[in-house]
Amino acid sequence: MSLSGKFTNIDPREATSSYLINVNLDSASTVVHSALTSSYYNYPNYPLSLAQSSTDDQVVNDFLGGYWYDTKQVPTLLTVDVSSIFSGKTEDVVYAHKQMIYPKVDPSLLPIATRYITPEGYYFIERPPFQVEVDLYITKNRYSDNRKKMNPYKVWIPWTLTILNPHDLSDVKIMFSHKSLSSMEDVYSPSFLPNSYMDGRICFASSLSQLSVENIDKKDIRYIYSIVFNEFMNGGWNLDLTPNLYRFFQQYQPSEDHPILSKFLNPDKILLKKKYPKMTTRQLENFNFQASTRSYGSVFNYFFTQLSTFSLDETLEFYKEISEFPSNIRYHKCTYSFEELVNIIKKNSKITTVSSYENFSSTVQDILAQNSKLDQSFFLYESFPVIVYNIDSTNLSSSFRLRHYFDLSSLHEVLDHYMNNPSKNKIYLLDYVTSKFSVVDIQKIVTTDYYDFLKSKIGAPYESFESYISFKNDLFAKTAYTSSNSSVQESLV
Amino acid sequence: MAISILTSNANNVSVKVNYNQDSSYISSFVYNNYSNDLQQIAGELDRVVPVTDFVSSFTKNNYIVKDTGIMPPGLLYATKKYLVFEKPPCYENVSIIYKQVDNIDYDCDEESIYRIPLPWQLYIVKYHEIKNENQIEYYTTDVRMYFMKTSLMHPDQEMFMVPIPNFYSNGDLCRPFFSDMDDVEKYSKDFAGVIQSAYDWVWNSGTNLDLTETVAKYYSFYQDKPENTILEKFAVPFTHEIGKENYYIGDSYVAALFKAWESIDLHEISNINWVKNSQNPRFYSDFSNARTNLIGEYLQSIDQSSQTHRNLDCCDSCSEYDDEQDEYINSEDCECECHIPETPIDYDALYAFAGVWPPKGFTYLEALASFMQEDSEISHYSLLRHIRNIEDQVLMS
Numbered sequence: 001m002s003l004s005g006k007f008t009n010i011d012p013r014e015a016t017s018s019y020l021i022n023v024n025l026d027s028a029s030t031v032v033h034s035a036l037t038s039s040y041y042n043y044p045n046y047p048l049s050l051a052q053s054s055t056d057d058q059v060v061n062d063f064l065g066g067y068w069y070d071t072k073q074v075p076t077l078l079t080v081d082v083s084s085i086f087s088g089k090t091e092d093v094v095y096a097h098k099q100m101i102y103p104k105v106d107p108s109l110l111p112i113a114t115r116y117i118t119p120e121g122y123y124f125i126e127r128p129p130f131q132v133e134v135d136l137y138i139t140k141n142r143y144s145d146n147r148k149k150m151n152p153y154k155v156w157i158p159w160t161l162t163i164l165n166p167h168d169l170s171d172v173k174i175m176f177s178h179k180s181l182s183s184m185e186d187v188y189s190p191s192f193l194p195n196s197y198m199d200g201r202i203c204f205a206s207s208l209s210q211l212s213v214e215n216i217d218k219k220d221i222r223y224i225y226s227i228v229f230n231e232f233m234n235g236g237w238n239l240d241l242t243p244n245l246y247r248f249f250q251q252y253q254p255s256e257d258h259p260i261l262s263k264f265l266n267p268d269k270i271l272l273k274k275k276y277p278k279m280t281t282r283q284l285e286n287f288n289f290q291a292s293t294r295s296y297g298s299v300f301n302y303f304f305t306q307l308s309t310f311s312l313d314e315t316l317e318f319y320k321e322i323s324e325f326p327s328n329i330r331y332h333k334c335t336y337s338f339e340e341l342v343n344i345i346k347k348n349s350k351i352t353t354v355s356s357y358e359n360f361s362s363t364v365q366d367i368l369a370q371n372s373k374l375d376q377s378f379f380l381y382e383s384f385p386v387i388v389y390n391i392d393s394t395n396l397s398s399s400f401r402l403r404h405y406f407d408l409s410s411l412h413e414v415l416d417h418y419m420n421n422p423s424k425n426k427i428y429l430l431d432y433v434t435s436k437f438s439v440v441d442i443q444k445i446v447t448t449d450y451y452d453f454l455k456s457k458i459g460a461p462y463e464s465f466e467s468y469i470s471f472k473n474d475l476f477a478k479t480a481y482t483s484s485n486s487s488v489q490e491s492l493v
Numbered sequence: 494m495a496i497s498i499l500t501s502n503a504n505n506v507s508v509k510v511n512y513n514q515d516s517s518y519i520s521s522f523v524y525n526n527y528s529n530d531l532q533q534i535a536g537e538l539d540r541v542v543p544v545t546d547f548v549s550s551f552t553k554n555n556y557i558v559k560d561t562g563i564m565p566p567g568l569l570y571a572t573k574k575y576l577v578f579e580k581p582p583c584y585e586n587v588s589i590i591y592k593q594v595d596n597i598d599y600d601c602d603e604e605s606i607y608r609i610p611l612p613w614q615l616y617i618v619k620y621h622e623i624k625n626e627n628q629i630e631y632y633t634t635d636v637r638m639y640f641m642k643t644s645l646m647h648p649d650q651e652m653f654m655v656p657i658p659n660f661y662s663n664g665d666l667c668r669p670f671f672s673d674m675d676d677v678e679k680y681s682k683d684f685a686g687v688i689q690s691a692y693d694w695v696w697n698s699g700t701n702l703d704l705t706e707t708v709a710k711y712y713s714f715y716q717d718k719p720e721n722t723i724l725e726k727f728a729v730p731f732t733h734e735i736g737k738e739n740y741y742i743g744d745s746y747v748a749a750l751f752k753a754w755e756s757i758d759l760h761e762i763s764n765i766n767w768v769k770n771s772q773n774p775r776f777y778s779d780f781s782n783a784r785t786n787l788i789g790e791y792l793q794s795i796d797q798s799s800q801t802h803r804n805l806d807c808c809d810s811c812s813e814y815d816d817e818q819d820e821y822i823n824s825e826d827c828e829c830e831c832h833i834p835e836t837p838i839d840y841d842a843l844y845a846f847a848g849v850w851p852p853k854g855f856t857y858l859e860a861l862a863s864f865m866q867e868d869s870e871i872s873h874y875s876l877l878r879h880i881r882n883i884e885d886q887v888l889m890s
Contacts, residue, residue, distance in 0.1 A: 108570075109648065116563055116564060117560070118557075
């Protein structure tokens, strides 16, 4: 069996023994590394202390969301999944292919106002204005026993456009507009609510991980949208992110062309006193936008207080005037035409293609299960973990680097061994430098030796090897979808 | 012979064929989704497409091959060939010429127009993709429509038949005639265009008396129980009787129904009762199928022997042929089953046994599946044929 990298030609003679290889940054490893950046002192024996001292504590923010120390000395854990390419009788292969192109009728329904779908699988879902009650934690320490909440102001949410990538629920945008979508030139601003990034992406709480995997598998968009949208709009917001409002109004000067924005920036104190009788004279005197910019909490307090005095019409007019802002403020993109929102997806479509790998195996196996004429040998989905250590982790600080630097030939011996001795109860431990490997039987009672070995190689601060495996499996189950972007590489080997 | 798919996308399948132990053969095939053809296009494969293409071809959400364009609200389902949308209650004009199409003189015959309130409507549309100068364009090819009590909330929600001419009783719309290509080309070539043209096919293409079975069935189903139906709104109570097997009904009945329908307010329309659909395009076919295929089972179910499979050949031996009368005359002592006096068949009971009357109708999911089924039945046959052809070609090469 010979090995080759991605997108290269394979010799016809090699085709029979070709495999799809999927190399993942191990989620467990990512999370552990990330967690230890803030609390490694709790684990005095963890080798990160060495890493920190050698690289000036420089943290590299992996664009996929993980944090890695930019050092050559951190041992790194990878997992490698291997599956065979389709093989079977002509009739069965074509039949399965057809079944996948013409699937059984899908009972799921789209959300009622799905306004645009891209071939990449993104859905643009609109919703008319509605009112919400502000549910915002203003205490900084999220672990405090007596976290405080902002006054539950009632504000109008304008027309929203949710951009949903069902392959990756961490990639959800909520955009605001004063009107329903009618043209590619319509302008949207990002959500002005807390936990919204400047490009409209939403920073979700971990509760989304409870979303039923079954429904995600079925791509029940109505269900997924409902969960995601309600999850965000029901609040539980915090002050983690810079308020978009703050960015928008940093340099804005009230103008006659924008009467509602002027009203927003020049509060009607009489109206405020009437609506909030408990506001003291001093509070009213100090209530202005400039004074509110001293903290994220006060920006949102100003925003929600003012918005709560606006009628629906005034709220929509507010966002209409926002849409007339220049599309860039201080080199930051702040408003987007609908066409720009679509084009952003096109640029990122590669990520979607990669994540579609997950659907692939489950779809094929679904069909296999439904059609007794096809036995399991039709599609040999084999997956076994290979833990690779002794890797120069400088090259692993992003998926881009991993794609280019990970030498698949190091897997040669491991693959050969696995194909000759297939077993689901083994973990391969591969020394990347020497290409030598050992095999751990995970069914066997785990001895201290195995754990010590692993600990010495990857420095995982687990109580036992079993607890590491359990933790890792648990993480994979929880992060299978939300961290799908860390799926890095498929190659023909 | 084993075949491995090396690469594939929605239309192209590249395969490797092992036709003996020592050598293999790699070929490429085009899989045509519309004709369901699998055609060999190249002998040797000189380039392997990225595996991601192969993988993405199996991804359920990749059926839509281009951006949909901005769509009106109400889309419920969308795949590469079908889409489903709903419309809320509204008023629409129905324009009808009270003649069958062959007898219509469009210069002389006048249209009658009725403004009727509609309940929630569900449209299932089949569309076709055409590649035109590297642009993929969508065209509507078939439309189905149902009435609903509410917006579609669940896949098992009941659908109801539309009692308007030119609908088949399973919900299919008889395709309209177009006066020129502009009637086809004037729509945008995206989902919005497909949705608009489907809506226009139903409401802005006129209708006539070619297909009136749905109207006939509305009468026959509710004539004895007109409460909460259009029949209740007749100025003069409806007293005629329309047989349940009637598949055609005259202009006066159609006109009377529309006239009464016009008198209903929009806010009332969601409470009006409708009839469920037939399983076949026509109730007529449902009844015929029941008589042909299920009568034996029905008679068995009521402990009667089947009279549909009588062995008429027995008459050769137990009867005498009367040349003058040109028929067999039974022997007096004949005891063949075929000469047992016939039991009169209760057709109402047979139709109830067969589930065709009162009609079972469709849930949303059943309606969608039955619409899609028409394609897959044909394709399965042609697919197998093409697989055999490919195998032959490979073996002979």
